Amino acid sequence: MNLVFLGPPGSGKGTQAIRIAQELHLTHLSTGDALREAVKNQTEVGKKSKGFMDKGDLVPDEVLVGMIKDIITGGELSGGFILDGFPRTIPQAESLKTMLQESNANLDKAVLLDVDDEEIICRLSGRWFCPQCSEGYNYPAKMPAKAGLCDKDGAELKRRADDDESVVRNRLEVYRQQTEPIIGFYSKESILTEVQGADSPDNVFNSILEAVR
Numbered sequence: 001m002n003l004v005f006l007g008p009p010g011s012g013k014g015t016q017a018i019r020i021a022q023e024l025h026l027t028h029l030s031t032g033d034a035l036r037e038a039v040k041n042q043t044e045v046g047k048k049s050k051g052f053m054d055k056g057d058l059v060p061d062e063v064l065v066g067m068i069k070d071i072i073t074g075g076e077l078s079g080g081f082i083l084d085g086f087p088r089t090i091p092q093a094e095s096l097k098t099m100l101q102e103s104n105a106n107l108d109k110a111v112l113l114d115v116d117d118e119e120i121i122c123r124l125s126g127r128w129f130c131p132q133c134s135e136g137y138n139y140p141a142k143m144p145a146k147a148g149l150c151d152k153d154g155a156e157l158k159r160r161a162d163d164d165e166s167v168v169r170n171r172l173e174v175y176r177q178q179t180e181p182i183i184g185f186y187s188k189e190s191i192l193t194e195v196q197g198a199d200s201p202d203n204v205f206n207s208i209l210e211a212v213r
């Protein structure tokens with residue numbers, strides 16, 4: 001099964017993509033995580049991407065399409081995948097379609113997680129993560145036992161630089177203008193399925209499973 005997860009920043013698509021990928025034995029690929037890794041390792045892709053990411057803008061299509069093309073041709077996704085954070089523009093969606101056709105594959109579903117703006121700003125302003133084990137926290141919904149420290153390994157929790165409120169507002173604006181048109185693209189292809197993302201994580205997980213099975 002090949003899936004893409006769509007939704008505004010903070011809609012929970014990353015968390016859900018990881019859980020659904022485990023449940024259905026699919027490869028999970030987050031382009032945001034891959035780009036953050038590239039920035040950390042100061043690769044060519046990382047150097048090209050950092051300025052855009054810091055502002056909450058999209059990294060140019062050719063950088064992302066090149067990255068995904070390498071991954072698809074390398075065969076990493078051939079056992080079924082969830083793409084989390086790609087595509088984010090119509091040209092990316094069109095390129096993905098072509099790249100998959102060239103590998104005799106296709107998308108089964110595009111899962112859209114719907115959450116309204118105020119809920120998103122509230123979620124992201126309380127979002128923290130452990131830099132060592134990647135465990136996510138959320139104030140006040142999921143607090144660590146000791147303030148500011150990871151429950152699993154005691155490391156000091158951090159925030160993503162682009163979760164600052166002004167950057168979040170720009171990321172939402174970018175989502176509305178550049179990413180939302182993809183909803184129409186997948187709706188025309190008859191593979192769009194919409195799930196309410198404002199529910200509890202377990203309920204959202206079950207709704208997604210029901211939608212894709």
Ligand code: AMP
Nearest residue numbers: 031032052053057058059064085086088
């Ligand atoms: P995310 O972790 O998915 O919120 O992505 C973090 C940042 O990485 C975004 O705000 C963009 O700057 C960049 N990014 C991730 N995926 C893409 C994409 N498909 N196209 C362009 N930029 C992306």
